[in-house]
Amino acid sequence: MSVTVAARGAAQAAIETRVPGLVEQLIASRITAGDATLWGPAAEAEASIRLGWTQAVAVSRPLVAEITTLRAQLAERGVTRIVLCGMGGSSLAPEVITRTAGVPLTVLDSTDPGQVADALDDHLGHTAVVVSSKSGSTVETESQKRSFEAAFRAIGIDPTERIIVVTDPGSPLEQTSVAAGYRVFTADPTVGGRYSALTAFGLVPSGLAGVDLDALLDEAEAASLLLAVDAPENPGLRLGAAIAGTAPLRDKLVIVADGTHIVGLGDWIEQLIAESTGKEGRGILPVVVEAGAPELTSGAEDVQVVRLVADARATREVVEGEIEVSGSLGAHLLTWQYATAVAGVLLGINPFDQPDVESAKVAARGLLDARPEPVPAVFTDRGVEVVGPVELLAGAATLEDALARLEGAVPADGYIALQAYLDRLAHAELAAVRPAVAARTGRPVTFGWGPRFLHSTGQYHKGGPARGVFLQITGTLADDLEIPDRPFSYGQLIAAQAAGDAAVLTEAGMPVVTLRVRDTAALDVVRTALS
Known part of the structure; x- marks a missing residue:
């Protein structure tokens, strides 16, 4: 089974207006043939060694x-x-x-x-x-x-x-x-x-x-022939046009699993698109949400909904303004890769580099080497240390005050990134606060586990449009663990990764508030406040 891409509204209009030009320019066959010139002269050297997929x-x-x-x-x-x-x-x-x-x-x-x-x-x-x-x-x-x-x-x-x-x-x-x-x-x-x-x-x-x-591999191979052909029905061209060809660009791509048998596909798509397109002040921000999420019905002009379904249009018509994608896992993997490469063509960016991922790594390494004292908290409330810009938090005395200040700083076309540098298995329930923040603010909200997301949406945060506000939740809630033959522990490493990323984001002019928790009781306070 190959992939089927169906759409209505702005996404369908993008398919109708963009795909004929992509077909005429032979984009699909040129990607397949390894044509490194598709993304411009600046990207050619990188693209020439990155098309083996x-x-x-x-x-x-x-x-x-x-x-x-x-x-x-x-x-x-x-x-x-x-x-x-x-x-x-x-x-x-x-x-x-x-x-x-x-x-x-x-x-x-x-x-x-x-x-x-x-x-x-x-x-x-x-x-x-x-x-x-x-x-x-x-x-x-x-x-x-x-x-x-x-x-x-x-x-x-x-x-x-x-x-x-x-x-x-x-x-x-x-x-x-x-x-x-x-x-x-x-x-x-x-x-x-x-x-x-x-x-x-x-x-x-x-x-x-x-x-x-x-x-x-059989599933991917079944899709590969159609993906390589310069034809209007090519799902890679259709999907690429739908996600990157709307006018004006709907650059918040809200992804929801709705009947698909594939488990966790949204998280993989998130990394592929965010790290590929978030650069030079441009890009598409994937926002992985749950069924019933506020973003699905917000009507925001910068939001594009993608539903991952069992069978597109088999039992109902595509929702107005949405994209529906169905297919086998192998076909999905290859189709989204083609679509992301096509999106790079339409956006005029290099989809194969990730320059801003390195900036947070360098900052973290510098903090590990220098071992500075932790940044002092602006205030502490119920065991939660609140760290952030004094000008943003001035006069705030409670955790709820700080959250209101940060949420109030979201641009009209911006987003909120919740980032938990914690054990994602032991504290998985924390991710459930995401829809409450989205409902309260009316803006898309991403949730990422650190340092995992640094290799994913971290590139978009720093290389894409500077429209984000960031809430970090950090703390060593278990006993620290030494790393054999290294001068730093895991607790020190994850703290440096969080602090390094915050420093790079702050330098880029975006607000970052960090909530440091020392025990699960303090984490419960944070979860309640966010909810």
Whole structure:
């Protein structure tokens, strides 16, 4: 089953006006052929080494047998649990693939000490770990690898028998891992991280967890022929035009799952679009929402709703002003990649770089090296330390005052980003505050777990239109955890990541308020105030 894209209203008008020109310019076939000139001269060097994803199905086929053989070998050693250590594109695709297939995979994409400790303590003797990093120098992944190596050694298991590495050829991680005797899968270096779902980054952890990889690749292959053809019915062209071709641009893309069998697809789409388009002061902000979310009926002129459905228009007509997308998982993955590349053409930006992701990393590293004292709170209320711009918080005495000030600072065409640098498994209920904030403010609200979102919407926050206001929730609610052979702990690392991102956002002129909580009682206060 391929992907079907249906639309009404402004999105349908964009399809009708934009797709004929895209067909005439041969955009689909040129993307497939690796034409790096499509996104302008400034993007050509990057694009020339980032279009391998269009051939990922064929390139990845030989991997399936290798992964299946390794899965059987691990099972013979008593392995019943797979953990994935990875960030951004290295973790989001396997998470969607395994959840949709209904097979268990523990995804560790955090530096929260409690979340790391839980991953280390859960049936370690029956665990194998996939360490995925395209660059081979991701600080979160490198730290997690050290922790699992030490934990395996502590129970008498050789880490080289239980840790599998996925990285780009020639990366520092490949070099050290090969020298140490680890099993290493190298991915196609011409595929960027967020486009890597159908490469080794998506397939190795998913296949080891038990997913039928041939079926997934078959689904993508079935869609690939239509996606490569310059025709009005091409779903990649239609979807790209619908999300990036409206006039004026509806740059808040509200994504809701409504009947689709695919679990968590919105989170993967969020990373793909936000990191690809949020730059040069332009871009599309994906806003992943739940059924009944206020954004779905707000009528805001900058909001475009996308429903992920089981079968577009099968049982009802598309809602006025919305886009409906249906299809198999493999087809979705490839179609959204084409659509994002098309969106880059329409927006006039390079969809393959991510310059502002690095700025927060540099700031965090600087804070780890310098170890400054924490920024003092403007005030403390019921155990919650409130940190932020004095000019914004002047006169505020309660948490509710601070939230009202921040929400009042949202531009008419802006958005609110809620960012929780906490254990996303232990405190998952915190995300439920999102719709209340959206209803109260009448503006789109995103919710991200730090540092996970730094590899996703973090690029849009700093590179896209400067229209956001940001609420951070931070605090080490579990015992801190040391990182083997590193001069900083997980608690210090996640605090530096939050502070570094806040510093970069503040420097860009956007308001950031941080709520520091020291225990679950204080977190309950925050949740109640937000709700």
